[in-house]
Amino acid sequence: MACLNLKWSSFLAGVGSLYEALFLPAQIHTNTRTNTKTENTATKSTRETRSEKTRRTATGDPFYYFCYSDTVHTTTPRALTVTIVCLRLPLCLRWEEEKYTDGSKWRFLEHKGPVFPPPYEPLPDRIRFYYDGKAMKLSPAAEEVATFYAKMLDHEYTTKDIFRKNFFKDWRKEMTPEEKSKITELKKCDFTEMHEYFKAQSEARKQMTKEEKQKIKEENERILQEYGYCVMDNHRERIGNFRIEPPGLFRGRGDHPKMGKLKRRIRPEDIIINCSKDSAHPQAPPGSRWKELRHDNKVTWLVSWTENIQGSIKYIMLNPSSRIKGEKDWQKYETARRLKKSVEHIRAQYREDWRSKEMRIRQRAVALYFIDKLALRAGNEKDEGETADTVGCCSLRVEHIRLHPQMDGQDYVVELDFPGKDSIRYYNKVSVEKRVFKNLQLFLENKQAKDDLFDRLNTSILNKHLQELMDGLTAKVFRTYNASITLQQQLKELTSRESKILSYNRANRAVAVLCNHQRAPPKTFEKSMHNLQTKIDEKKKQLSAAKKELKAAKADAKMLRDEKSKKAVEMKKKAVQRISEQLMKLEVQATDREENKQIALGTSKLNYLDPRISVCKKYWCKKWAVPIEKIYNKTQREKFAWAIDMTDEDFEF
């Protein structure tokens, strides 16, 4: 039994830190009644011995019972300590113990349901909407939709034709017949008073007194405590998104054909609740009822509803810190590590397949090469006209690729240029092997710009093939694998005596570049860079001033040769030292920020990099004695609790 192997020292050191929140306090009860379940259920190592029981019974000591792995245990206060040690096993070990084998995700699930946004509050009468220059009072329904648009007036969206067209069409659906007949052109609509009103409102919110802000904060905290947590099996877990999305105008990314459409308000009647039968079911708001109450423990969601833009289902699920998410995350990295073991074999295989007689196999092999080498996404087919035109590997078209037998002194250069996920541009020129190049030429023969590059391939064919190569292997595992292995290598190479954080960020950046995680340069980038430069210049001045003083002090000391002036020299020396350190720090910061201008580190850190690489002794935090707080903030530490908690110091991805 694993809990017996635990070191007491680690228990004592750890109690009161990371994990008591994972242990459901409400399920520890002091109990003076006899618990009839005692005899047959206390099967774990925490079972009290017969002599302990005799002693307890004799002395009338209180005892506790608690649930663990769906079993009720009883224990004495002393034994409870042991029990908590057991619950404080490294998370992944605990998860192993708690795992279900029948595909179910939980046994017990209790929550309070979603939080709805407040109902619409009509505008005060003085705020007017003008049509064709004339003031006009709108019906509440039409007015609400108009406010959605008014709030976005200084956003680029409202300049886009599709957005305006979609909005106007959906807005008219909310109008009364009179309004409908009157309001026929968007360009004659004047929302500026409404827009100003909302700006003033948000300004007023900022101007609120401390007390008012405090009150709002407390109310939010209360809602969080009531609705933001659920009980899943034996743990109280944080819910990820317990608030229903408020109505508004749909904001698609890229050239989305549906941008500007009305995202309607979700009512209790649209909501499906999922919880366990034996839990206290969430109550629908007074006067309403849920669409359905379901008890499906094969899924992880608590609440779902169908959204009206794409007709897809939205869910309320748990926070990344929860067992159910963490376990999945861990599993993801374990699969990527298994890929590491067989990747050489798989590479040999697809290289072999480049010369296959069958076109479908060649295409599969070249696509896989791209996925492996360039960390491209799989590229599922998308509904044309329903979504923005974006592609991934399998859905690349002729127009996205250019072949250059020679370029910039390199042979066989492939130029890729396409809109990827979220319409982020992927642009890359890469030298490939001759066989790949020849194959690509073959795939391009007799095709038009809009034709598929891999016309005999799609993601399901590819994934089916991958599944045969390795259990659990899919296209995205390559992204995870290549990202994590790159971080590990980069950390090995880059970390030196220079700034640790800069090195870490550079390794992280290498991964972000590989995964094409770009961002628009922050609006304040130039300014903040400028500010930093000013600081650096000031520091430089300070430094030269300090140096001057030091020189003067030295001269004095030479002249006077007394204790006092010697001391002064020491002081000045220290000052110079201090200031130059501060200067270095600023300069590192500037370098880091500049290099990060168009790169988003967060996504890879959160989704692709095995946290154990960063935590572990061999590679990073522990090796370089960098506190974990320097690389993971609070949320990230919560999400990666399972990795931070791992004891294996020889971890290798």
Add this chain to the structure above:
DNA sequence: CCACAGGAATCCGGTTTCGCGAT
């Protein structure tokens, strides 16, 4: 075997809010 649709879960960049140091 394949096309198709629906469902569940992960991934992802932008926007808003928060908290802290400087003034």
Add this chain to the structure above:
DNA sequence: CATCGCGAAACCGGATTCCTGTG
């Protein structure tokens, strides 16, 4: 001590992957 400005964190919700069932 108040408030101002900024960067980081939190939030948000859309986008994509991948699986399953049906026919």
